[in-house]
Amino acid sequence: MSAPHVPKVAGIEPALPAPAHTADPCVPPASAGPSSGTSADGPSGADAPQDDCHPAAPDACAAPSSADRIAAVQDRLAGWISDLSTLHDLTERLARTRTLEDALRELLRAGAFLVGARRGLAVLTPQDGLGPQTTVGLGLDHAEIGHLETVPRRALSFARMLDGLPEPGAGDDAGTAARTEIAEPDIPGEKDLDPRLREVAARLGYAASYAVPLTADPVGRLGAAVWLYDEPAEPGDRRRHLVGLYRAHAAEHLARLLELHRSRQAARTLRAELLPSRLPRIPGVRLAVRHATGPRGGGDWYDALPLPDGALGLAVGSVTGSGPSAVAAMGRLRASLRAYAVMEGEDPVAVLSDLELLMRLTEPARSATALFAFTEPPPGAAALPAGIDGPAPRKMLLAGAGHCPPLVLGDHRAEFVETSLSAPLGMLACWEAPSVEIEPARGETVLLYSDGLLHRTGEPMDRAFAHLHSAAAGVPRASRHDPEAVVDHIVEALLPQGLDDPSSREDVVLLAAYFAE
Numbered sequence: 001m002s003a004p005h006v007p008k009v010a011g012i013e014p015a016l017p018a019p020a021h022t023a024d025p026c027v028p029p030a031s032a033g034p035s036s037g038t039s040a041d042g043p044s045g046a047d048a049p050q051d052d053c054h055p056a057a058p059d060a061c062a063a064p065s066s067a068d069r070i071a072a073v074q075d076r077l078a079g080w081i082s083d084l085s086t087l088h089d090l091t092e093r094l095a096r097t098r099t100l101e102d103a104l105r106e107l108l109r110a111g112a113f114l115v116g117a118r119r120g121l122a123v124l125t126p127q128d129g130l131g132p133q134t135t136v137g138l139g140l141d142h143a144e145i146g147h148l149e150t151v152p153r154r155a156l157s158f159a160r161m162l163d164g165l166p167e168p169g170a171g172d173d174a175g176t177a178a179r180t181e182i183a184e185p186d187i188p189g190e191k192d193l194d195p196r197l198r199e200v201a202a203r204l205g206y207a208a209s210y211a212v213p214l215t216a217d218p219v220g221r222l223g224a225a226v227w228l229y230d231e232p233a234e235p236g237d238r239r240r241h242l243v244g245l246y247r248a249h250a251a252e253h254l255a256r257l258l259e260l261h262r263s264r265q266a267a268r269t270l271r272a273e274l275l276p277s278r279l280p281r282i283p284g285v286r287l288a289v290r291h292a293t294g295p296r297g298g299g300d301w302y303d304a305l306p307l308p309d310g311a312l313g314l315a316v317g318s319v320t321g322s323g324p325s326a327v328a329a330m331g332r333l334r335a336s337l338r339a340y341a342v343m344e345g346e347d348p349v350a351v352l353s354d355l356e357l358l359m360r361l362t363e364p365a366r367s368a369t370a371l372f373a374f375t376e377p378p379p380g381a382a383a384l385p386a387g388i389d390g391p392a393p394r395k396m397l398l399a400g401a402g403h404c405p406p407l408v409l410g411d412h413r414a415e416f417v418e419t420s421l422s423a424p425l426g427m428l429a430c431w432e433a434p435s436v437e438i439e440p441a442r443g444e445t446v447l448l449y450s451d452g453l454l455h456r457t458g459e460p461m462d463r464a465f466a467h468l469h470s471a472a473a474g475v476p477r478a479s480r481h482d483p484e485a486v487v488d489h490i491v492e493a494l495l496p497q498g499l500d501d502p503s504s505r506e507d508v509v510l511l512a513a514y515f516a517e
Contacts, residue, residue: 090113090114091249094107094250095253107214108227114239115235116233117227118229119227120140121135121226122225124223125223127220128219147203151194162223183208185233186232187207188202207230208234211225214254216254219258270327275303283310283378284394287304287483287513288483288487291509292499292500298505299320299322299327301319301334301509303315304511307342311377313345314513315341317369318368319333320367337355345372347397348398349434351399352370363426369401369402370403372398372399395437395438401422401425409445410441414473417438440513444515450510453468453510456506457494483512
């Protein structure tokens with residue numbers, strides 16, 4: 001009869017050391033001193049790794065029977081399988097994390113379970129210096145983490161690990177040695193302890209620590225994690241082995257999330273540079289905008305362009321596709337529209353017609369939607385019609401290519417602008433549609449938006465339009481003269497999860513122009 005094979009689980013090495021509590025009863029423990037790690041046991045139960053050894057009485061080891069040996073082997077295998085199952089469950093939980101901060105929190109939680117601690121700290125500081133740098137605590141609030149940061153780095157085990165500093169009392173040449181762990185089992189009893197560390201440890205109520213580095217290719221050192229014990233303690237060999245297996249898997253997962261985070265951050269930076277860094281100040285008009293992109297990065301964009309004599313050009317649009325190519329196409333489209341707006345902005349149809357021709361010649365495989373609105377300069381006093389008291393309404397001329405109609409919001413109305421139907425840019429051999437003229441009254445707001453705002457509601461388009469209309473009509477009257485309050489109210493009403501909802505792939509643009517005069 002052969003012993004059953006230990007299963008392989010998710011890349012975890014099945015050859016674990018024999019569980020101490022299931023060892024052969026005829027083999028005496030290596031040591032029975034107080035450093036066996038009994039005070040390090042945190043989680044209890046069948047799934048918690050154990051270090052303590054409880055051998056049978058000496059007379060029971062005199063002549064073990066074959067049945068006892070078989071039972072001992074089976075018990076040992078059961079311990080292995082239990083530990084592997086525990087590691088499998090913990091690594092599965094870690095694999096479900098999607099952000100660096102969530103992964104660090106899960107690493108701390110699982111590591112605390114494996115080493116038998118209650119609190120911990122993880123520091124992310126990639127060795128290549130490209131960031132990001134962050135600190136996450138388990139059972140430690142911001143004030144307590146701040147207390148730890150007041151301790152000299154040479155006195156903190158995880159900081160020495162990150163900085164390559166030697167152990168206290170060791171030569172300087174020891175600082176370059178790679179460390180796999182640093183255990184401080186009895187901080188109050190340590191004679192050469194830094195006074196500041198002793199003070200902070202007493203204030204936070206911890207008496208021992210166990211620190212490990214986080215390393216993975218190709219970055220190298222990612223950071224370090226340290227777990228804190230309430231009483232003097234030190235994890236035993238088995239706990240250290242299990243946390244070492246888990247740590248290797250966690251570091252690889254962190255490296256993947258780090259690469260993903262950096263690529264997303266680069267895409268966000270690129271999009272931010274391709275969009276207006278700030279909205280222009282135009283006499284008589286106040287602007288506000290809300291913009292968010294999906295996780296892959298899309299091609300929704302907006303623009304607000306001051307034109308000669310106090311005129312204003314407003315634009316929103318969307319390029320098909322997602323990712324870096326869509327972002328680059330969006331930048332080219334927006335730059336081209338700005339050039340055409342400066343040359344012939346008073347004729348929105350001509351602006352979009354030129355944009356259509358450019359796309360057809362340079363990017364025939366791509367299509368886009370766009371809406372451009374030209375707001376005339378404020379009329380002078382001499383231009384007021386007879387019988388009109390106060391400034392006349394400013395005229396807005398707009399044209400759209402497959403884009404959602406604007407919405408006008410005021411004290412007495414909330415209605416969509418009836419624009420003519422038109423195909424998106426790049427869909428027809430020759431694009432042209434009539435423009436529409438509106439006259440926003442003093443105190444009214446014109447809302448331009450992308451269809452992503454509607455898609456993010458998860459409703460059919462007709463219901464999404466009705467929802468948008470209801471949200472605009474529901475803006476409190478006291479807030480209707482503040483475009484920032486208007487866009488915030490509409491976003492909260494349509495998107496309860498907020499603009500940064502990670503579950504949505506849609507870009508969002510909401511641009512508001514409030515006419516104060």
